[in-house]
Amino acid sequence: MVDRMLLDTLRRSEISASEVLSLVGDVSLSDLMRLAASRRDEAHGRKISYSRKVFIPLTQLCRDVCHYCTFAHAPQRGQRAYLTIGEVLAIARAGREAGCKEALFTLGDKPELRYGKAERELHEMGFASTLAYLQEAARAVFCETGLLPHLNPGLMEADDIATLRKVSISQGIMLESASARLCEPGGPHFGSPDKDPARRLQTIELAGQLSVPFTTGLLVGIGETPLERISSLLALRNLDERYGHIQEIIIQNFKPKPNTRMKHASAPTLEEHLWTIALARLLFRPDMNIQAPPNLSPGVLDMILAAGINDWGGVSPVTPDHVNPEAPWPHLARLAKATAECGKKLVERLAVYPAYARQYARWTDTSLQKSLLGLIDGRGWPRLDEWCPGTRGDPPADDLAMLREEANSPALLSGSVGRIVAKAQSGTRLEEAEIVSLFQAEEGDFTAVCRAADELRRSVNGDTVSYVVNRNINYTNICYFRCQFCAFSKGKLAENLRGRPYDIAMDEIGRRAREAWERGATEVCMQGGIHPSYTGAKYLEICRTVKQFTPEMHIHAFSPLEVFQGARTLGISVDEFLRELKKAGLGTLPGTAAEILDDEVRAILCPDKINTAQWLQIMGAAHRAGLRSTATIMFGHVDRYEHWARHLLRIRDLQAETGGFTEFVPLPFVHMEAPIYLKGRSRKGPTFREVVLMHAIGRLVLHSRISNIQTSWVKLGQKGIRACLEVGVNDLGGTLMDETISRSAGAQHGHEMAPKQMEDLIREMARLPRQRTTVYGDVAHDRYLASQNPSALKPIVTGLEVRRDRGVVPEPRATNFEMT
Known part of the structure; x- marks a missing residue:
């Protein structure tokens, strides 16, 4: 006191x-x-920090005469008043080779006001002052070496x-x-x-x-x-x-x-x-x-x-x-x-x-x-490894080792992190600051948070790991929205994104659905860009087409943005449009277009998209209409831990109201081709530690509300999903067949993971594989058998392509999948 x-x-x-x-x-x-x-x-x-730096004494001349200083001195015969840019860069490059990230420039105060030698040398180099020369030296170091200058002039x-x-x-x-x-x-x-x-x-x-x-x-x-x-x-x-x-x-x-x-x-x-x-x-x-x-x-x-x-x-x-x-x-x-x-x-x-x-x-x-x-990572600390979502690189060994360490449980349970974990395990709603604390967990706390999440997984789901056989059908990549994370959409021709615009014909959508059924799929997952000519009638036609070709196929389709757009273009309410979609055969909704459910982030990431409240309202309406959905988060770009916490709490709160979410799906941001990254305005995805924690903390925060936590093999690859299976994950999502969205962003993990691959991986983790339906029911035996030895996918028809150069629309053409 x-x-x-x-x-x-x-x-x-x-x-x-x-x-x-x-x-x-x-x-x-x-x-x-x-x-x-x-x-x-x-x-x-416990953190005591330091900065790994090089010390660059641009000049040791100074107009001051501090009576304790040995740094500053008068001009000396045969010695330049200033380091040359070449000498500055040599120091900086040596620092970069030694792992430094800071270039500390120190110098005397305005020596040109006291010493003619300094004034003349500046004039010869073309600078009016020491500060002007400092600007050029710092610019050279940053541009040539990447070291971050800190200036003490x-x-x-x-x-x-x-x-x-x-x-x-x-x-x-x-x-x-x-x-x-x-x-x-x-x-x-x-x-x-x-x-x-x-x-x-x-x-x-x-x-x-x-x-x-x-x-x-x-x-x-x-x-x-x-x-x-x-x-x-x-x-x-x-x-x-x-x-x-x-x-x-x-x-x-x-x-x-x-x-x-x-x-x-x-x-x-x-x-x-x-x-x-x-x-x-x-x-x-x-x-x-x-x-x-x-x-x-x-x-x-x-x-x-x-x-x-x-x-x-x-x-x-x-x-x-x-x-x-x-x-x-x-x-x-x-x-x-x-x-x-x-x-x-x-x-x-x-x-x-x-x-x-x-x-x-x-x-x-x-x-x-x-x-x-x-x-930097999401905390503002330096990234400690080169791993990024979507790449084939191995996850960092130190993080993998921590997942397998025995945490010091008594120490954990006596601290604040232990109290938060215990609160989550009881099913009690956490506060935003508590969730942020979990994302900051390190060392023993990191291990213990992950272990606690996996213990919850075991108590809720046992050792069963589920997956669904499905096919992605992205019916168009033409979009007039300006989402800064999206490398799939081809509406922004000036962005120079790879691939050509397309709009798939209805017969091709039906053919792909039927082929997927023949290969054992029980679901088609359908999303696309917001095509400027699409109305709600188009989405209804897509559903009817799939049902016409494959009456028993489950349709998992249309993000809340597409639902919003469809209702608006038909001049009807979202509730009415959802009822029409359900009549046309829609079974469930993907929880995409969520990105981060916080308008501070959305104002940067997707400023013209539906806002947080609208996304939640549409999902709530879908649930009340009897349409269940997934819940997603796309993280690791311009967001911070408090945004992640708010997102998780908003998902939990809506689930408490409607009970309509089937699973929570963390989607790490894949940066390589994303416009916002290419413009230098985002991080390069979350760190591996952050990815692991998102799955674990998702399990803890949503405990008692959402039972299934899914991981994305497209974003993380096999080694990444193996790690996530140790921290609370019980579902591997879909086999996908035609995955295009993540690959458009630069992900390198392929376009399909066959059921046998899924099951082999699950068994290698000493878990029990289970093929499921979209809503986590059991699949029919004939469906399971059909999925085990699927035939090769036939060449796909991308549809009407839009020529960028002259606006010509050529005839549809067949192409190998890997070329799309």
Whole structure:
């Protein structure tokens, strides 16, 4: 209670530095550190992050004369004032080869205003200022190496920050101290115009106004008092509360260096450093990143961690710390070991922290977004492997190993994740934040979440794994909607998507349905683009055609978007149109066109499509009309974990109302040919860990409402679905025959998985295969026998093609399937 009262008081917005000092004056350092570490753990858990970087000292000339600095020096004979672009790129390339993702540019403040040599050299290179040259150097590094630049150029005006934002993922300037007294004669900043605290705070504020993720901090022990340190922290807190842009606070301890005016000054004591770290943690928002450089505290890293930091800053395997060359970076293996010995886990981050990476549209210039999105997972942390949905690459070995580890159940059940899992197992509805926590599960928690989901699967479904023999019939790929994820639709000719537009004739639809029946199928799954000439009558005709050719075939067709469109074009209600479709032979609906049931995402992904409420209303109407459906989610593009949680809850809530969903089907985003990815505006699909968790958490969240969890072999391949069968999945979906939509997006797992393949895989997993109907009934014996030795598919007729060049419509032609 006392701790909570102290925390609440310290966080008061109007609190003064003297009040803070009075409040903490009687608190022991050990208690202050304990409270700070606890606050850190609440927000950051076990993670202690670092950025793998290269250090690029663009120039070591500076117009300031800080009395403790050995980085800056006067011009030297035979030495250039600036690194050349070639030298900059050589450093960056070495960093890239060593696995670095950040290029940290450090330099002196505007040396051209003090040194003629700097001014002349800039002029010879064609630049008006150091900042202009910095822009070119950062651009070259980003374009040539892919490293993300972080810039520390000193004082800047708004125009400078805005210009450099186009070539940097983040920027920074150390406040060092808000005390103007340190700029007076005898102070460490006397004679250094750029160390004026008011001007430095103005630069930090301008960065906030321009939405730049920003690094700043204090240099402890340069002559400031404890009260001045607190004033400095409060000044930074005020700016962060206004703009939210300060991504990290560095609490750096001063080290006296030879050949400086402060070489005989006393370094701050360890206790002073720890006190300042702990206080920073307590004064700022809980999720603030508090950092202390590990190379400046050798031998006491455990104490630094205990004071409340959650980040070690940038650590380079290639370049020295040019500001503190006497203090080498600790080897990453040693740093990881020291971190682990304190019960924490060292994790890599980018130069932009995860919270800012997740909100990339606000915090990152459009020129950098494609590169950033290619590097991160849904949490904003770096992707740790190259696996993507739809590719033939093996799933990451580390994730597969974690699936098979024995989780530490007592530890799990005593923590927040354990409580959430237990709540889900009871069938109780989870909250959004609880589901987000499950998606963040790592290590033992990840294993335990997956194991808990599989235990639920076993209790609900036993060891049976089902599948349905079906054929996909995508009757047209012409569509006038502008869904940014879709590589199947051919309405957007300017997108240059592969394949030619087609519109299948009714006789061909009937022929394919009959051929599927002869091969043992019990279902045709039919969806297509929203053809501009289609009305609801067309959808009714499709149903009647299938029933005419194969009266006993189950028709699983028409997304809620198609239902909406059909009703609108006929001028009737959705309810009435659904009744007409049912009369015409429609059996169930696919739960597609859902993508993510959150309008924040839909505004980016499919802005002209039906919205979340409409999708849910149409599905509810279908269920009330006696038409059951699947429920899907397409994830891993521009979405975040909170969107996934909302989607799952909306599916669960509708199921509680109607009971109409037969199964939940996670569909990982396949990025390769998707327009939104090609434009640099999406991630390259979810990570394998996220795919596994979506299946497991789907089982947990929907428990007691939806019994069947399906995985997509088209998206994941055999190795991927084997993993998902270990985390709560009980259904492999359809054999498909003519799968085209995922392959249009770049998926490489083929167009059909024969029943024998399905059953062999299921048995290899020590499970029992079961061929089912669309609504999970038993198939007739003759249907099963017909599916076991199917004949080869005949060449398909794609229908009337639209010539892009002259708008000519040639005659229908037969083609081999793989060419469609």
